Amino acid sequence: MARGEIQDVSSVSAGDLDALIIPGGFGAAKNLSDFAVKGPDAQVHSEVQRLLEEMADHSKPIGAICIAPATLTRVLSKRSPRVTIGNDAGTAAAIESMGGVHAACSVSDICVDEKNRIVTTPAYMLGPGIKDVAAGIEKLVTKILSLC
Template sequence: MAANKCVAVVLAGCGVFDGSEIHETSAVLVHLSRRKAEVKMFAPNIDQMHVVDHLKGSPTEEKRNVLVESARLARGEIHDLADIKVEEFDALIVPGGFGVAKNLSTWAVEGKACTVHDQVTSTLQDFHKAKKPIGLCCIAPVLAAKVFPGCEVTVGKDENIDGRFPDAETASAIKEIGSKHINRDVHECHVDQANKIITTCAFMCKAPIHEIFDGIGKMLEEVLKIA
């Protein structure tokens, strides 16, 4: 019998507006558990761009640390991203949430002109170089689009069909930085076979939570097939 896969999950804080999206992260962990994968979680030991009051939807004067906040989601079992060793893992997963665009990169304020955090860039490059699959959901596919120009990703649809894809302009930005956007619905994923990058739109689509959960499951199924 094949050994269980070992998967690294990179978090960006805790909470949709300034960290990792909690429901997406939970879906990732449930689907990996169901497939008997071993999981180790990581986050960069850096300050958040800002802290958002999730009740009011506005920034506060607080300062918080991405690694410390990610520990909330990881139930304390988390490690500094600086210590990740690609040879210990079969795959890499990055859930979405605005923390990806604020803490792991500067996409939230600079869009297609953004930079990706150095540790995040080197982690993605190391897994890619080792030909190990990378799974990304929600806004996280922009990391791959920026780090691997020419790769194929999905963040849903490039048109706001029936109001379901309010962030459709993200697809256009991905094209403008030289990567390819593939239209997929929320229950689907896209597999870039050449780069072993698997993406799904998750909360980039206004859909019932079970459909988002199913789409993440499809993405992880494809990741583990390749791993």
């Protein structure tokens, strides 16, 4: 979801944003990168990669929900981002093999990487229902706003 006029990611730069939150879901794992198919060997869409690198270079806060921390880790692997996707051993291992540090986390909580200004939450990687998922996402948004 977006507020305001939706723009092509190629026309957006870190200078245009205060923060960035990447939604998750299977579509994100197939369209922002090909993590859904290639796992740790995934490639990230070039414009998504550019924007994530710019955000990190400018120390702007980045949030990632559900499976999106895998894409984030693929891009920022040299920074060893600390992220969560919950407790799925296979996906956590993929994140670690890409250079990330995985932290187990409950559906209603967040993982905060203060050094890299990254906030993640498992959402439907764990969530039994929207009420549980919403609690973690609301915490993520609140934390991202506090970092702006």
